[in-house]
Amino acid sequence: MKRVVVTGIGMINSLGLDKESSFKAIVEGQCGIKSISSFDATEHSVTIAGEIIGFDPNTIMNPKEVKKADRFIQLGLAAAKEAMHDAKFESFESERFGVSSASGIGGLIVIEKNSVIVNTAGPRKISPFFIPSALINMLGGMVSIEYGLKGPNLSSVTACAAGTHAISDATKTILTGGAKKMLVVGAEAAICAAGIGGFSSMKALSTRNDDPQRASRPFDAERDGFIMGEGAGALVLELYDDAVARGAHIYGEVVGFGESADASHITSPSMDGPYRAMKAAYEMAGSPCIDYINAHGTSTPANDKNETAAIKELFGANVPQISSTKGQIGHCLGAAGAIEAVICLMAMRDEILPPTINYENPDPECDLDYIPNTARKCKAHYIMSNSFGFGGTNGSVIFKRV
Numbered sequence: 001m002k003r004v005v006v007t008g009i010g011m012i013n014s015l016g017l018d019k020e021s022s023f024k025a026i027v028e029g030q031c032g033i034k035s036i037s038s039f040d041a042t043e044h045s046v047t048i049a050g051e052i053i054g055f056d057p058n059t060i061m062n063p064k065e066v067k068k069a070d071r072f073i074q075l076g077l078a079a080a081k082e083a084m085h086d087a088k089f090e091s092f093e094s095e096r097f098g099v100s101s102a103s104g105i106g107g108l109i110v111i112e113k114n115s116v117i118v119n120t121a122g123p124r125k126i127s128p129f130f131i132p133s134a135l136i137n138m139l140g141g142m143v144s145i146e147y148g149l150k151g152p153n154l155s156s157v158t159a160c161a162a163g164t165h166a167i168s169d170a171t172k173t174i175l176t177g178g179a180k181k182m183l184v185v186g187a188e189a190a191i192c193a194a195g196i197g198g199f200s201s202m203k204a205l206s207t208r209n210d211d212p213q214r215a216s217r218p219f220d221a222e223r224d225g226f227i228m229g230e231g232a233g234a235l236v237l238e239l240y241d242d243a244v245a246r247g248a249h250i251y252g253e254v255v256g257f258g259e260s261a262d263a264s265h266i267t268s269p270s271m272d273g274p275y276r277a278m279k280a281a282y283e284m285a286g287s288p289c290i291d292y293i294n295a296h297g298t299s300t301p302a303n304d305k306n307e308t309a310a311i312k313e314l315f316g317a318n319v320p321q322i323s324s325t326k327g328q329i330g331h332c333l334g335a336a337g338a339i340e341a342v343i344c345l346m347a348m349r350d351e352i353l354p355p356t357i358n359y360e361n362p363d364p365e366c367d368l369d370y371i372p373n374t375a376r377k378c379k380a381h382y383i384m385s386n387s388f389g390f391g392g393t394n395g396s397v398i399f400k401r402v
Contacts, residue, residue, distance in 0.1 A: 007248040008087025008236030010079040011342045013329040014050035027375045031213045046205045048212040050229030050330025070107035070133040075232040076187030083234035098151030098179040099140040100170035102162035102186035104334025107134030112194045151179040159389030163337025168257040186338025187232035217358035218297035218324035219366040226298040229330025233338030251345040252399035256285030262392025275310035277394035285398045290320040291380035297324020305365045323371040327357040337387035344383045
């Protein structure tokens with residue numbers, strides 16, 4: 001039977017411009033959430049977010065190409081570059097190497113900018129690069145052009161589950177013979193007036209503006225919403241036999257994935273949908289002993305309660321250790337699943353599980369082991385990562401130590 005493994009990873013988020021620095025900060029319990037600096041948020045009810053500071057797209061792209069790509073594409077290219085470099089390919093068959101990209105919202109910053117232009121300066125002032133830079137699938141398009149990847153070019157646009165679904169789609173493509181290798185890239189950059197304003201109007205965000213470092217508090221009884229983050233994660237997937245033949249470092253094997261729909265409500269999550277996604281992944285993996293779950297854990301009252309209930313329903317008395325890393329970097333929406341998969345693989349590599357920071361007040365409805373506040377040494381053999389999105393779309397993936 002074909003086996004799919006991960007041989008390269010990359011990550012950028014509010015705690016680091018690369019995988020090593022950001023993972024170190026996450027494990028140390030640092031927090032990248034601060035007052036918004038990319039636009040004037042004075043009039044907004046929420047003025048904090050997990051922004052990436054110090055990123056220069058000119059360092060990873062031709063300066064002439066930068067203006068053709070929205071920030072989410074730029075961040076995705078940065079993570080992809082790190083993952084491809086990490087995979088250490090001497091050569092590859094371009095026609096058998098594809099891309100599976102993901103974003104929940106895509107080019108919201110450039111959409112907002114050009115909406116203002118058309119209403120103030122007129123339609124003739126709209127940038128000719130507006131539409132290409134806003135399209136979500138252009139992330140995969142620009143990545144494929146950058147590396148000459150001529151295999152399947154797929155795109156997942158499933159809200160906050162998109163990054164995890166992109167991993168599932170890439171794995172399916174390899175297992176069914178559509179490609180031998182796939183580059184997964186999930187990216188999001190929606191921290192702008194429209195993005196913050198839109199989520200604020202839904203009452204989805206925390207309003208702890210005076211205490212940004214402690215605002216996102218997954219599973220804590222005093223949680224009051226998530227904090228928006230931006231970033232990207234990338235993973236190189238390939239056949240196990242090919243990876244072994246070229247002497248590649250293997251971070252882990254994809255042994256299970258599951259998808260489901262709540263079919264219930266467009267924004268309010270259920271317990272049943274996440275449960276069925278996790279159950280499908282768990283059974284596909286052979287129902288192993290899961291050592292750790294990187295939870296969706298958004299810090300919203302509904303999600304954390306429902307996810308806890310779903311985990312308890314699936315695992316009974318054998319509930320794994322759990323944490324949510326969104327307290328450190330915010331909720332990166334469609335990129336979250338890819339970023340958190342990278343975090344899981346690095347946790348497996350370094351034998352340490354990241355903590356759930358800001359866990360101070362136990363919630364009777366969230367009564368599991370969330371690795372509170374301090375990282376924990378653990379040689380994990382099986383790790384699950386969960387992602388659930390608006391529209392009631394759910395994804396779960398399981399990695400195995402090789």
